[in-house]
Amino acid sequence: MNFHEYQAKDLFAQYNIPIPRGQVARTPEEAVAAAESLECDMWVVKAQVHAGGRGKAGGVKLAKTLAEVKQYATDMLGMKIQTYQTGGLALPVNEVLITEAADIEQEIYLSLLVDRASKCLSFVASAEGGVEIEEVARTNPEKIHTIKIDNTEGLFPYACRKAGFAMGLNGKQVRQLTHIMMQMYQMFIDLDLSLIEVNPLIIDDQKNVVALDAKINSDDNADFRHPQLADLRDITQEDPAEAKAHEHDLNYIKLEGNIACMVNGAGLAMATMDVIKLKGGDPANFLDVGGGATAERVAIAFKIILSDPNVESILVNIFGGIVRCDLIADGIISAIKEVGVKVPIVVRLEGTNVEAGKKILDESGLAVIAADNLDDAANKAVAAVGAQS
CATH class of the missing domain: 3.40.50.261 (Succinyl-CoA synthetase domains)
Incomplete structure (x- = not known):
């Protein structure tokens, strides 16, 4: 089962993974109210659909005024988005996420998935974030760092630190990355997930590591153990x-x-x-x-x-x-x-x-x-x- 970005970020927050402040809105008026409550100078309006590539389809806009927030929300709500990830479907936008705009100094790619070839969970990380990871793997495979997690021993902090230093992060950022990765792993195990992807994981203007985006998939076979997740299913996206x-x-x-x-x-x-x-x-x-x-x-x-x-x-x-x-x-x-x-x-x-x-x-x-x-x-x-x- 797939989750919307705002749902994934709510789960991130429960596991103390840092995310930008934001609120979901279902009408243009709710979008303006959400923007006002954030008390910041610029906002990002993000269409909520089960697909990547929203930006190229007009589903991600930077707003500098409340009027722009309202206009972008009006344009997005009710529209349908079709990208390379929608499987030929045009997915309806019923909600938008209003978040504070972040000053980005660096973008990192980070995901945790079921590595079927190795029969274990694996982290995939790259300092080349914000782009399609498949393209990075094709053109610059040396920039992809993979951490295979032993099924018995689990994830150790030293493996996270090693990946952080390999991507050129400083000591403070490596500690923050280690915390994020350890929490992602715990969430994955607790909730029977099949994928967690953060693209991008950013370093902001305060030199902190923050999950700017969030994508989560869960294993449908475990729905009976997690009714709170099953309730998040959005069949309009299927x-x-x-x-x-x-x-x-x-x-x-x-x-x-x-x-x-x-x-x-x-x-x-x-x-x-x-x-x-x-x-x-x-x-x-x-x-x-x-x-x-x-x-x-x-x-x-x-x-x-x-x-x-x-x-x-x-x-x-x-x-x-x-x-x-x-x-x-x-x-x-x-x-x-x-x-x-x-x-x-x-x-x-x-x-x-x-x-x-x-x-x-x-x-x-x-x-x-x-x-x-x-x-x-x-x-x-x-x-x-x-x-x-």
Whole structure:
């Protein structure tokens, strides 16, 4: 789950990570009131969306007067922002963050993430902050400093100090950086996060290290342990179909193809998409309905799939282990009748009571294309798209 910048900064404040003073506003009038309460000479008005690159899209403005604060807030609220990080979506701006403007002497990049290659958490730091870290890694890899954290021993202050001195910070700033990194690590562990990114972490005119920006992602699988974080979810920043799937505990990710997939099990879903590609087709989605593929869940899954206008055929690939194939077949039939599917549906069933399940589908009178195995199913799903063209 992603968080807005103001939400991430609220969490930073709870862990004593220094941030600029700021308030969130949902109307131009609230923006002016927030600016007045900060009692400073200049303000930054920042559109709150789940994406980087807001500045280039007009989502970050420096205001020198309260009139400019109001004008910028008016311009941003209600606008939609699309950047290289929005996955093709134009995200609505429902809130703006008003912060005091900072005098920046240096910008630093700092992040803490799950390093899957090393199977541990890792800090990534660079004195080249305020820009895309991928570009720094490509052009100046020697300026990237990585700190791998032992899963048993945790993070030690000396490792933070080493990174600070490597980036050219003085003794005072290294101590401040060490405090920030230790607190970031504690927050990461406490809240089951998957990413913390500060770009930029700045040195201000008082020579202090301050988190000017904040990006946090959490692990959805740990939501049950952190209801206070789950309550921060903003579904207006998500693909509507993915948001609906999350509401019903379905794992759905929209892709760019035209062959929809409905599968029970993440590994089987990945294999299904691979075979579709192998046969010359393009998957329209990843959809794992889970082990309990009931009629209700299958019906919801069909509705989510058909909300994508690019879908030209559907491949249902179900392995009946815990759930019997005959019950799955009943669910598929009920769902098709309820939803009114108008594109070809290829169904491959395997597992417990598979013959009974196939018989139910054969005798349903519905235009369901039966498949003997995954290879056969993929061939038929791809062929069905060709027949529709």
